[in-house]
Structures are given as structure tokens and as C-alpha cells.
Amino acid sequence: GAVVSQHPSWVICKSGTSVKIECRSLDFQATTMFWYRQFPKQSLMLMATSNEGSKATYEQGVEKDKFLINHASLTLSTLTVTSAHPEDSSFYICSAGPITDTQYFGPGTRLTVL
Amino acid sequence: GNSVTQMEGPVTLSEEAFLTINCTYTATGYPSLFWYVQYPGEGLQLLLKATKADDKGSNKGFEATYRKETTSFHLEKGSVQVSDSAVYFCALSEGAGANSKLTFGKGITLSVRP
Numbered sequence: 001g002a003v004v005s006q007h008p009s010w011v012i013c014k015s016g017t018s019v020k021i022e023c024r025s026l027d028f029q030a031t032t033m034f035w036y037r038q039f040p041k042q043s044l045m046l047m048a049t050s051n052e053g054s055k056a057t058y059e060q061g062v063e064k065d066k067f068l069i070n071h072a073s074l075t076l077s078t079l080t081v082t083s084a085h086p087e088d089s090s091f092y093i094c095s096a097g098p099i100t101d102t103q104y105f106g107p108g109t110r111l112t113v114l
Numbered sequence: 115g116n117s118v119t120q121m122e123g124p125v126t127l128s129e130e131a132f133l134t135i136n137c138t139y140t141a142t143g144y145p146s147l148f149w150y151v152q153y154p155g156e157g158l159q160l161l162l163k164a165t166k167a168d169d170k171g172s173n174k175g176f177e178a179t180y181r182k183e184t185t186s187f188h189l190e191k192g193s194v195q196v197s198d199s200a201v202y203f204c205a206l207s208e209g210a211g212a213n214s215k216l217t218f219g220k221g222i223t224l225s226v227r228p
Binding site: 034 | 148151152155156158159160163207215216217218219223
């Protein structure tokens, strides 16, 4: 149980385009999901907390107009990187927790912006 | 604020060697503590956790004890295998339920030689 999926697993896009990444909880409902960014050989940085039915809460320094988060249902959250640039290339990871204080992570999405 | 400090890596061991990965934390309250593992090409997986002082988390031969007096949660395994090669992250969560934010250490890469 407690499986989280992400789609796509890898995306390559041109600079200036927008990319949408989906995060789904497959066997549980999640009122809250988290979005992280991971740079090569570095730790995870929390970007935002995605709340079902309300606005996301962004961490300090994260541009909310650039990283649009929508939590459309109890099993789906999306992250849209708008007007992507090469510096946005990274590994984006979502997580969610069903009941306890344990979060379960998606496999991640590797974004490469050319 | 909360923080997690892990020992510097990478770590390279021979198969069947003893493993210790140090982790210390700073928190204002009484956090839950976690070790996550990221195998090559995969997402983070929960390895073990402990929710209160003196608790011992264990899984797959790995153990870690929540030491409040030394604010530590060191990861140990008596005999590592090649399949344990991965990146290990120590993390803490302060607050109740699945909506609590995770604070991660920088992670440490473990390589086990046959």
C-alpha cells in the first residue's frame, strides 16, 4: 500500500515552454501532497505544500507564478513549470502521506530544459 | 528552525563490513526521525523511522535509535551487501500527521564493493 506515482518520468522541453508534472496517490487519499526539487548529488528541497481544494503554500524563495501547483482531487496534484529555462532543469519529486507521519515518495520526474 | 546534519560522504565499504552513518538534528520540539534510501534511478523509499526518544527503528538489517540526549539518529548495519549501495537521507518531521513537513539532511552515498 501507499503507492505514489508520477508522470512523466522524464521530460525534455525547449526553453520558454511550460511543462506539467502529475503526482498521484494510487491507493490512498491525500489532502496534502508535497513537491520537492533535487539537484544532482544534493538533498531534497521542499518547494511547496499542495492542499486539496485550496491554494498551495510555497516555501520562501520559490516563485509561485513560475511553479504552479494544482491539487484537483484527493489523489492528484500537478506541478506546472511555466516558461521553463535551463536553470529549471532538475529532478522533481512529490510525496504524500495517508494517515501517519510517514510520507511516501513518487519516483520523481527528471526535467531537462534545452 | 529545524535542521539535519549528516556525515560527509561518500562512503565505500567492502561487502560484509559494518556500517555507521551519523545523523544529528536540531529541532524545537519532539520530532519524528526517519531514514530514507534512494537506489540508483529510483525514488526515495522509507527505510525506517522512530517517533519518540529511545525508540529503535529497524528494517532490512538496518537499525537506528532515537537518542534525545545527543540529538542523534545514527544508522547502522552489521554486514552490508552490494545491494545496499544507494544514497541515504536522514530526515525529521515535526508536527502531527501526514501533513508535517520533512526536513532532510544532505544525503550520503554508500558504495559497497564485492
